[in-house]
Amino acid sequence: MKRFFEHYLSETYHGEDSRTLKLERNVGLSKEEIARYEGSLGIRLPNDFHEMLQFSDGMNFFEERILSTSEQEFISSGSLLTFHDWGNGDFDAIVVESKTQSMLPSGFVVFICHESGCIEPVTGSLRSWFRLVLEEIKIRGTLLHPDDYHIQNSQEHRSSLAKKFSDILHFSKYTRSTDEDNSQILGLYAGLRERMNELTNSNSVKKKLR
Numbered sequence: 001m002k003r004f005f006e007h008y009l010s011e012t013y014h015g016e017d018s019r020t021l022k023l024e025r026n027v028g029l030s031k032e033e034i035a036r037y038e039g040s041l042g043i044r045l046p047n048d049f050h051e052m053l054q055f056s057d058g059m060n061f062f063e064e065r066i067l068s069t070s071e072q073e074f075i076s077s078g079s080l081l082t083f084h085d086w087g088n089g090d091f092d093a094i095v096v097e098s099k100t101q102s103m104l105p106s107g108f109v110v111f112i113c114h115e116s117g118c119i120e121p122v123t124g125s126l127r128s129w130f131r132l133v134l135e136e137i138k139i140r141g142t143l144l145h146p147d148d149y150h151i152q153n154s155q156e157h158r159s160s161l162a163k164k165f166s167d168i169l170h171f172s173k174y175t176r177s178t179d180e181d182n183s184q185i186l187g188l189y190a191g192l193r194e195r196m197n198e199l200t201n202s203n204s205v206k207k208k209l210r
Contacts, residue, residue, distance in 0.1 A: 001051035001127060008134070013062060016141035021063050025056035029069070041074045043081065044097035046107035048126040061130070062137050076100055078119065080110065083126075086145060089114035094126055111146055120146070 005023065013021045029037070034053050038045055045053075058068025065085045073082045075093065079102040084092035095108040104110065109122045109129045123129050136143055 001048050001130075002055050004127070004130065005052070005055045013137055014141055015063060019063075021137065021141070022060075023062060024060040026058050026068065028055050029053045029057050037069050041081075042098060043074065043079070044106075045081070046094065046096065046126065048107070049081075049083075049094060049096075052126065061133070064133060064137075064143055074098075075112075078102055079106075080112070080119075082112070088145070090145070092122065092129070113146075 005025070008023050009025070011023070015021045031050075031054070034045070034050055037053075052066075053069065056066075058071065059066045065087065067083050067085055071085075073091075074080070074096075075082070076098065077100060078093075079096055079098045079100050080093040081096050082091040082093045086092070091112045091114075093110055093112055095102050095104045095106050095110065097106045104121060105124075107125050109124075109126060111120045111122050112118075113120070123132060133143055
């Protein structure tokens with residue numbers, strides 16, 4: 001992890017709003033300080049989390065806020081330690097070893113939604129999480145919130161449905177159809193219209209919740 005972070009210290013990327021994104025580190029912790037931190041919470045951190053804290057105790061990872069030990073929260077019921085703040089009450093957390101047994105192995109990264117209380121598995125290690133985040137930032141200039149993926153997928157689905165609408169209308173306008181053909185066309189039209197309305201209503205609800 002140390003080599004990974006050091007490699008990107010000199011790298012910059014363009015954000016979606018034309019800002020320059022870079023990695024900004026804090027002072028790292030010693031092995032003794034990390035051991036005391038683990039003892040205070042009654043946990044054992046994964047090795048890659050150790051390495052991250054030694055490199056920097058919290059950081060600005062290309063505009064993504066990685067929490068310092070003074071900001072992290074231990075959720076004992078799930079053996080989870082928060083480390084990434086989405087800025088809206090949601091967090092990414094890592095599974096740690098503790099007295100409470102987790103359903104996921106130590107080192108696994110999960111997403112925690114504050115509204116629903118749901119916990120969704122993300123990836124198997126902290127190293128993998130940082131690599132995935134960095135790849136998305138390189139491509140998009142930002143990290144999409146999980147809800148944004150659902151909305152984006154719905155929009156892409158709507159575009160696909162809209163094209164089917166267009167194809168159906170084009171077919172019915174420029175071909176001579178039998179009564180049976182017209183009945184099938186109307187049935188397809190009604191089904192597609194209903195599905196598009198469902199997607200529109202679903203996205204409207206999500207926007208209100210956010």
